[in-house]
Amino acid sequence: MKIHPLFEKRRIFAPGPTPVPEEILSELGRSPLHHRTKAFITILERVKKNLQFLFQTKQPAYLFAASGTGAMEATVVNLFSPGDEVLVIDGGKFGERWVSIGQAFGLKVQSLKVEWGKAVEPSAVLKALQANRAFRGVLFQASETSTAVVHPTREIADIVRKNHDALVVVDAITALGVEDLPMDAWGLDAVISGSQKALMLPPGLAFLALSERAQKKRSQSGIPAFYYDLKHEDEAAHDGETAWTPAVGLIQALDLVLQRFVTTGLAPVFQHHARLAEGTRRGIRAMGLELAAQGAYSNAVTAVKVPSSIPEGSKVVSYLRDRFAITVAGGQDSWKGKVFRLAHLGYFDEIDMLSLLSAVELTLKKLGAPIELGRGVGAATQYFAENEF
Amino acid sequence: MKIHPLFEKRRIFAPGPTPVPEEILSELGRSPLHHRTKAFITILERVKKNLQFLFQTKQPAYLFAASGTGAMEATVVNLFSPGDEVLVIDGGKFGERWVSIGQAFGLKVQSLKVEWGKAVEPSAVLKALQANRAFRGVLFQASETSTAVVHPTREIADIVRKNHDALVVVDAITALGVEDLPMDAWGLDAVISGSQKALMLPPGLAFLALSERAQKKRSQSGIPAFYYDLKHEDEAAHDGETAWTPAVGLIQALDLVLQRFVTTGLAPVFQHHARLAEGTRRGIRAMGLELAAQGAYSNAVTAVKVPSSIPEGSKVVSYLRDRFAITVAGGQDSWKGKVFRLAHLGYFDEIDMLSLLSAVELTLKKLGAPIELGRGVGAATQYFAENEF
Numbered sequence: 001m002k003i004h005p006l007f008e009k010r011r012i013f014a015p016g017p018t019p020v021p022e023e024i025l026s027e028l029g030r031s032p033l034h035h036r037t038k039a040f041i042t043i044l045e046r047v048k049k050n051l052q053f054l055f056q057t058k059q060p061a062y063l064f065a066a067s068g069t070g071a072m073e074a075t076v077v078n079l080f081s082p083g084d085e086v087l088v089i090d091g092g093k094f095g096e097r098w099v100s101i102g103q104a105f106g107l108k109v110q111s112l113k114v115e116w117g118k119a120v121e122p123s124a125v126l127k128a129l130q131a132n133r134a135f136r137g138v139l140f141q142a143s144e145t146s147t148a149v150v151h152p153t154r155e156i157a158d159i160v161r162k163n164h165d166a167l168v169v170v171d172a173i174t175a176l177g178v179e180d181l182p183m184d185a186w187g188l189d190a191v192i193s194g195s196q197k198a199l200m201l202p203p204g205l206a207f208l209a210l211s212e213r214a215q216k217k218r219s220q221s222g223i224p225a226f227y228y229d230l231k232h233e234d235e236a237a238h239d240g241e242t243a244w245t246p247a248v249g250l251i252q253a254l255d256l257v258l259q260r261f262v263t264t265g266l267a268p269v270f271q272h273h274a275r276l277a278e279g280t281r282r283g284i285r286a287m288g289l290e291l292a293a294q295g296a297y298s299n300a301v302t303a304v305k306v307p308s309s310i311p312e313g314s315k316v317v318s319y320l321r322d323r324f325a326i327t328v329a330g331g332q333d334s335w336k337g338k339v340f341r342l343a344h345l346g347y348f349d350e351i352d353m354l355s356l357l358s359a360v361e362l363t364l365k366k367l368g369a370p371i372e373l374g375r376g377v378g379a380a381t382q383y384f385a386e387n388e389f
Numbered sequence: 390m391k392i393h394p395l396f397e398k399r400r401i402f403a404p405g406p407t408p409v410p411e412e413i414l415s416e417l418g419r420s421p422l423h424h425r426t427k428a429f430i431t432i433l434e435r436v437k438k439n440l441q442f443l444f445q446t447k448q449p450a451y452l453f454a455a456s457g458t459g460a461m462e463a464t465v466v467n468l469f470s471p472g473d474e475v476l477v478i479d480g481g482k483f484g485e486r487w488v489s490i491g492q493a494f495g496l497k498v499q500s501l502k503v504e505w506g507k508a509v510e511p512s513a514v515l516k517a518l519q520a521n522r523a524f525r526g527v528l529f530q531a532s533e534t535s536t537a538v539v540h541p542t543r544e545i546a547d548i549v550r551k552n553h554d555a556l557v558v559v560d561a562i563t564a565l566g567v568e569d570l571p572m573d574a575w576g577l578d579a580v581i582s583g584s585q586k587a588l589m590l591p592p593g594l595a596f597l598a599l600s601e602r603a604q605k606k607r608s609q610s611g612i613p614a615f616y617y618d619l620k621h622e623d624e625a626a627h628d629g630e631t632a633w634t635p636a637v638g639l640i641q642a643l644d645l646v647l648q649r650f651v652t653t654g655l656a657p658v659f660q661h662h663a664r665l666a667e668g669t670r671r672g673i674r675a676m677g678l679e680l681a682a683q684g685a686y687s688n689a690v691t692a693v694k695v696p697s698s699i700p701e702g703s704k705v706v707s708y709l710r711d712r713f714a715i716t717v718a719g720g721q722d723s724w725k726g727k728v729f730r731l732a733h734l735g736y737f738d739e740i741d742m743l744s745l746l747s748a749v750e751l752t753l754k755k756l757g758a759p760i761e762l763g764r765g766v767g768a769a770t771q772y773f774a775e776n777e778f
């Protein structure tokens with residue numbers, strides 16, 4: 001059965017881009033302001049202040065017209081120099097990205113390999129740091145999107161702080177606004193995120209906040225840079241402006257989103273994500289499926305092993321797409337065809353997750369898995385009913 | 390638990406207005422054309438042609454900037470005269486509306502009362518017509534939205550045609566584009582609908598198609614009228630225009646919707662609605678609930694009896710609204726607080742209906758009904774899995 005084109009309703013359950021609320025879409029549908037106007041400068045000022053609230057920091061936050069990878073690069077080119085040794089915790093596709101970026105700019109990258117699906121052991125980080133006193137940075141993901149695992153950010157930061165003066169560099173692209181990551185309180189030196197995740201916006205904006213300690217190390221960087229050289233941003237910031245043309249429309253929309261975060265506070269946002277994630281995991285388990293992550297579950301995304309009854313695992317993603325116009329993510333690299341990933345970060349509620357579980361049940365059943373229809377969604381419903389807050 | 394304002398997602402499951410597809414919302418977000426321009430006249434021409442396709446008629450269709458009630462009034466003031474006797478099949482709130490409109494314009498209205506929740510018996514129509522040869526019209530609802538019942542349009546039309554020369558006047562506001570109502574083939578004389586139902590648009594447009602027979606009776610009407618006097622529309626139509634300022638933006642959007650109907654054909658649209666409706670009914674029954682309609686189920690909306698375990702029945706509607714931002718309809722008049730109504734006409738798919746059933750389960754459970762969570766949605770999922778087309 002094909003989707004009837006009249007009734008096709010596209011639903012995105014990928015770990016970014018995530019759905020955009022209607023009011024935000026309306027804002028995005030308005031003409032962009034000019035970026036050298038008072039109207040925009042007022043917005044930018046508020047956005048920067050509210051980003052500090054979101055990052056839980058007193059330090060300034062930078063915005064880039066870029067994807068999250070751009071802000072990862074900005075971090076590397078501003079904080080490190082060619083030949084600097086850095087430790088990358090590499091437990092997935094995005095751990096690998098830190099390795100690639102570091103290498104592209106001449107850093108000496110040591111990978112601390114972590115089996116896909118597992119979080120790094122804090123003791124392994126300690127061991128690596130004790131073995132090499134030269135590390136200038138420890139780079140990792142707060143939430144490794146490819147495996148749906150959270151690394152223990154707080155513990156890692158503690159270990160670095162107590163044993164080493166390396167910078168703690170956190171890719172929080174799918175963690176900011178999902179998991180509690182108080183930057184100042186935990187002593188994180190660089191925290192990176194993007195617009196198309198928990199912030200409910202289209203892609204195109206990346207964010208970076210740097211600790212005082214990181215700010216001081218900036219001048220030592222010997223990597224050539226221009227677009228991402230923060231000194232240009234600092235200069236422009238004296239006039240409340242940005243160095244290059246900012247993504248004005250996205251920033252106007254971000255302003256609305258951030259105001260909502262400020263109004264509602266962060267704690268209920270983290271609770272909300274934890275609840276949706278746990279309900280989703282319960283639903284998946286009740287279907288008789290296995291989670292691909294081995295504990296340390298991300299509240300941004302859930303990775304599910306394709307059951308052995310479905311030999312061509314990539315069909316789960318394509319059937320959801322072709323039959324229900326639902327976008328979920330497949331597995332990457334060695335998990336390709338073996339895993340599918342369901343996102344619950346950003347503009348989702350429990351009704352969304354229940355509808356996704358229904359669609360997953362229908363899909364798996366259709367593809368030959370021994371699914372008892374209604375069982376997974378029932379377990380998730382039960383969890384949501386029992387866990388109001 | 391309240392909805393977190395950041396994640397509130399409004400979902401409308403009322404029998405109108407119904408959800409509007411994103412592409413149509415975009416069209417509605419564009420500047421309206423001027424109505425005396427070639428660009429608009431071309432659109433209007435195509436819209437009128439495609440309305441004929443939708444009404445399954447060779448006769449012209451009229452558009453009004455009005456709600457459906459406006460087109461009901463237009464029908465009465467153009468086809469009847471003060472003192473004319475008409476028979477109204479009154480089995481719900483909208484049957485009553487025919488009575489009120491008829492009386493407002495001086496018709497002698499005879500009500501054929503039908504118990505709420507039941508469809509009229511064709512034999513009762515025949516009996517009424519045989520008892521009074523003076524009836525100039527038989528007015529009824531193809532789908533009585535208040536009770537979620539369909540009256541037997543074809544049988545009623547047959548009886549009138551074979552026994553009487555009264556006009557067959559059909560309020561198809563929630564039936565057009567949902568149930569198969571071939572106007573010419575069944576000999577319907579007036580068929581009425583509105584934009585905010587199966588046509589997936591905001592309210593503001595009403596439609597009326599008249600048979601040749603009805604067109605001929607128009608000149609006999611002795612009811613004073615201006616806005617709804619079709620002679621003004623006929624005159625303007627010579628130049629491809631409308632008599633009064635049309636709801637240009639809505640008509641531009643209607644153009645897109647109707648083109649989709651034409652491209653996909655009507656049969657799959659009727660099938661789609663029948664499938665969603667049956668899945669919904671199965672889900673409701675599997676929850677242990679009773680349907681309020683006694684057979685002759687509408688495929689536009691399902692009316693459900695509030696279980697006796699929930700003494701304050703109106704709370705079902707208010708809890709769905711306050712806790713999940715879901716709008717469903719309550720019962721009207723004598724059904725107030727005793728019934729809630731779930732719509733499945735227009736821009737819905739099975740994932741929508743499953744998510745609604747999940748929300749209904751959570752709501753009823755919360756309000757104290759002995760609901761086994763997952764059972765209703767499971768039964769509906771089962772039905773959808775077994776009934777692909």
